[in-house]
Amino acid sequence: MLNHRAIALSIVPLLLAAAAAAQNAAAVVAPAAAASPYAGSQACQTCHEDLYNGVMKSPHAAVETDHRRGFAGKACESCHGPGAKHAESASAADIRVPSKLAAAAADRICLSCHLNEETRSGRLQSSHAKNQVPCTSCHQIHAAGPLGLLPHGQAAVNAQCERCHVNVVAQFQQPNHHRVPENAMSCVDCHNPHGSLRPAMGRAFAGNEPGCLNCHGDKRGPFAFEHAPVRFEGCQTCHEPHGSSNPRMLTRAQVRFVCLECHANLPAMNSRPVAGVVPPAFHDLRSPVYQNCTVCHQKIHGSHVDRNLLK
Numbered sequence: 577m578l579n580h581r582a583i584a585l586s587i588v589p590l591l592l593a594a595a596a597a598a599q600n601a602a603a604v605v606a607p608a609a610a611a612s613p614y615a616g617s618q619a620c621q622t623c624h625e626d627l628y629n630g631v632m633k634s635p636h637a638a639v640e641t642d643h644r645r646g647f648a649g650k651a652c653e654s655c656h657g658p659g660a661k662h663a664e665s666a667s668a669a670d671i672r673v674p675s676k677l678a679a680a681a682a683d684r685i686c687l688s689c690h691l692n693e694e695t696r697s698g699r700l701q702s703s704h705a706k707n708q709v710p711c712t713s714c715h716q717i718h719a720a721g722p723l724g725l726l727p728h729g730q731a732a733v734n735a736q737c738e739r740c741h742v743n744v745v746a747q748f749q750q751p752n753h754h755r756v757p758e759n760a761m762s763c764v765d766c767h768n769p770h771g772s773l774r775p776a777m778g779r780a781f782a783g784n785e786p787g788c789l790n791c792h793g794d795k796r797g798p799f800a801f802e803h804a805p806v807r808f809e810g811c812q813t814c815h816e817p818h819g820s821s822n823p824r825m826l827t828r829a830q831v832r833f834v835c836l837e838c839h840a841n842l843p844a845m846n847s848r849p850v851a852g853v854v855p856p857a858f859h860d861l862r863s864p865v866y867q868n869c870t871v872c873h874q875k876i877h878g879s880h881v882d883r884n885l886l887k
């Protein structure tokens with residue numbers, strides 16, 4: 577609103593300069609100063625009945641009735657700006673439509689009320705904001721139904737994200753995947769589309785830990801013997817979060833290839849101090865017995881009792 581007024585004010589001197597005769601300038605400025613620039617929602621209703629009904633049935637009806645936000649009786653103009661001139665002229669040129677503004681300018685209108693709400697923290701850092709994906713690409717103000725103002729339910733949220741993230745849809749087609757295509761889960765279980773302090777707009781658990789722990793709490797510990805990468809590098813070091821053709825959504829086809837990326841030079845038993853994977857070293861990778869690491873190292877996410885994650 578401030579911006580709009582600032583623009584209106586900055587136009588005044590231009591008008592004055594343009595108008596050669598002083599009485600012309602007075603004729604332009606004086607009536608505008610006297611009448612309110614707002615028409616009120618009732619005025620909009622006379623010509624935009626269906627849109628009026630839509631908004632008044634949506635949560636934004638609160639703007640119309642609640643005096644605290646300063647737009648009681650003129651909710652339409654909280655987003656569209658002062659509309660008295662347009663209500664008279666019925667010309668598109670006299671009214672603001674967020675969809676015709678640059679993404680950042682459109683977002684600023686919404687954030688004039690929705691700033692500092694819990695889910696919007698980090699919004700300014702989000703990839704969506706940086707890539708000109710405005711609020712209105714996901715929130716349709718005037719539409720009803722599951723894809724209207726707020727997507728309701730997992731299917732509606734997923735459908736919305738999938739419109740743009742086609743490559744991610746493909747990742748979920750892999751045989752082992754989180755059940756997003758089945759709509760048993762949704763993208764916002766793991767991501768905050770408004771931004772977050774974690775990488776890839778990931779949801780957090782208990783402040784700053786991976787959001788995975790919201791559902792996989794048994795992997796959190798605290799363990800007496802931690803497996804370092806679980807805490808320090810995150811779950812996606814070993815798992816594909818969306819989907820994978822590998823069992824357990826691992827990043828590699830077999831467990832041992834995941835391990836050997838970091839443990840290429842396996843140490844030996846204490847009694848036979850030879851490093852490596854070939855005898856006399858203890859871990860003989862030629863033998864099938866030693867290929868399936870997690871048969872022995874069962875507590876791969878951390879152990880309460882065993883330093884070597886064996887139990």
Ligand code: HEC
Nearest residue numbers: 615619620623652653656659662663666667668671672673
């Ligand atoms: C006298 C009838 C009338 C009233 C009253 C009226 N409008 Fe309109 N409005 C129109 C017409 C006609 C159009 C289509 C203009 C065009 O497409 O050229 C329109 C278009 C619009 C648009 C779209 C502009 C665009 O660029 O596509 C918005 C937004 C709008 N009106 C909002 C409002 C709001 C908010 C109010 C109340 C403050 C309001 N209107 C009051 C007749 C009216």
Ligand code: HEC
Nearest residue numbers: 620624627628631636651652655673674675712716717718
């Ligand atoms: C919360 C913000 C907001 C409020 C409140 C709001 N609008 Fe809109 N309006 C928009 C946005 C954003 C668009 C652009 C279309 C879109 O992205 O959904 C729009 C588009 C329009 C259009 C253009 C036609 C169209 O559907 O694209 C008209 C007309 C309009 N609004 C009228 C109204 C009227 C009348 C009211 C009050 C009853 C109102 N609006 C209240 C945000 C709002």
Ligand code: HEC
Nearest residue numbers: 635636638639645647654655685686689711712715725726
């Ligand atoms: C004048 C203040 C104001 C403006 C501007 C505004 N909103 Fe709202 N919005 C509200 C209020 C009030 C509610 C009712 C729920 C609440 O109290 O938070 C609401 C509700 C919503 C909801 C539904 C929340 C729910 O839990 O059901 C969404 C989504 C939303 N707004 C998005 C937007 C978008 C997108 C824009 C910009 C086009 C916008 N709003 C502009 C005040 C505003």
Ligand code: HEC
Nearest residue numbers: 683686687690695699704709710711714727733764769770
């Ligand atoms: C990429 C899509 C997307 C964008 C961009 C987006 N939102 Fe949302 N928004 C959602 C989804 C999906 C939900 C529902 C979240 C849920 O169910 O947990 C939501 C929920 C909300 C809610 C409801 C309350 C809440 O916190 O869950 C409000 C209010 C809201 N968004 C406002 C905004 C505003 C303001 C902007 C722009 C600054 C914006 N959104 C940008 C997708 C988006």
Ligand code: HEC
Nearest residue numbers: 703704707709713736737739740763764767769775776777
């Ligand atoms: C209108 C198109 C559009 C919609 C709808 C959309 N996105 Fe995006 N999203 C983008 C663009 C553009 C980027 C930035 C380029 C990229 O990383 O692909 C992006 C980036 C992302 C990123 C990467 C963040 C990063 O920092 O690497 C995530 C995660 C994401 N979106 C999740 C979602 C979710 C969840 C939804 C549904 C609630 C959603 N998106 C809906 C367009 C969209």
Ligand code: HEC
Nearest residue numbers: 737738741744754756761762763765766776778812817818
């Ligand atoms: C089980 C949790 C989870 C679910 C569900 C999920 N994501 Fe992700 N997503 C992640 C994690 C974790 C990353 C970061 C991966 C990394 O850092 O390598 C990510 C990365 C991304 C990225 C950026 C990297 C890329 O692959 O392009 C986008 C975009 C994205 N997700 C979109 C989506 C969309 C859209 C959905 C729903 C269809 C979705 N995600 C569902 C956890 C999830």
Ligand code: HEC
Nearest residue numbers: 754755761765766787788790791811812815817823824825
């Ligand atoms: C909203 C809850 C939820 C979140 C958040 C979540 N998961 Fe899951 N995860 C599940 C469910 C439910 C299953 C079982 C799926 C099935 O049976 O098909 C699962 C399965 C898995 C599996 C495969 C287990 C198997 O037996 O094949 C792995 C690995 C996994 N999740 C890792 C992660 C990672 C990594 C993250 C964070 C990026 C994450 N999950 C976030 C609910 C969640």
Ligand code: HEC
Nearest residue numbers: 788789792795805806810811813814815824831870876877
């Ligand atoms: C060092 C690599 C590694 C890291 C990091 C890792 N995992 Fe795993 N995870 C594995 C391996 C290997 C398996 C398969 C074990 C098997 O097949 O015996 C597995 C299995 C799973 C399973 C399915 C079996 C079970 O135990 O429930 C889930 C769920 C899972 N991991 C979640 C997570 C989550 C959540 C994180 C992050 C907190 C994480 N993982 C971090 C290697 C890892």
Ligand code: HEC
Nearest residue numbers: 803804805813831834835837838869870873876883884885
């Ligand atoms: C991203 C790298 C990484 C991956 C992948 C990885 N580890 Fe580790 N692992 C480590 C680090 C770092 C330590 C801690 C070493 C230390 O404390 O000296 C460790 C410690 C261990 C330990 C405890 C021994 C000790 O010295 O504390 C065992 C056992 C182990 N890893 C087995 C595995 C197995 C089995 C896999 C495959 C499922 C695996 N690791 C995958 C990095 C990795």
Ligand code: HEC
Nearest residue numbers: 832835836839843844845846865866867868869871872884
């Ligand atoms: C047959 C059971 C078994 C299999 C299979 C196995 N290990 Fe081990 N591993 C052990 C035992 C027992 C120890 C403890 C040795 C000791 O006390 O010095 C150990 C120790 C380790 C250590 C820690 C050594 C140290 O510094 O204390 C790492 C790392 C390790 N194994 C990785 C792996 C990897 C990677 C694989 C798969 C390629 C694997 N193991 C397969 C039984 C096994």
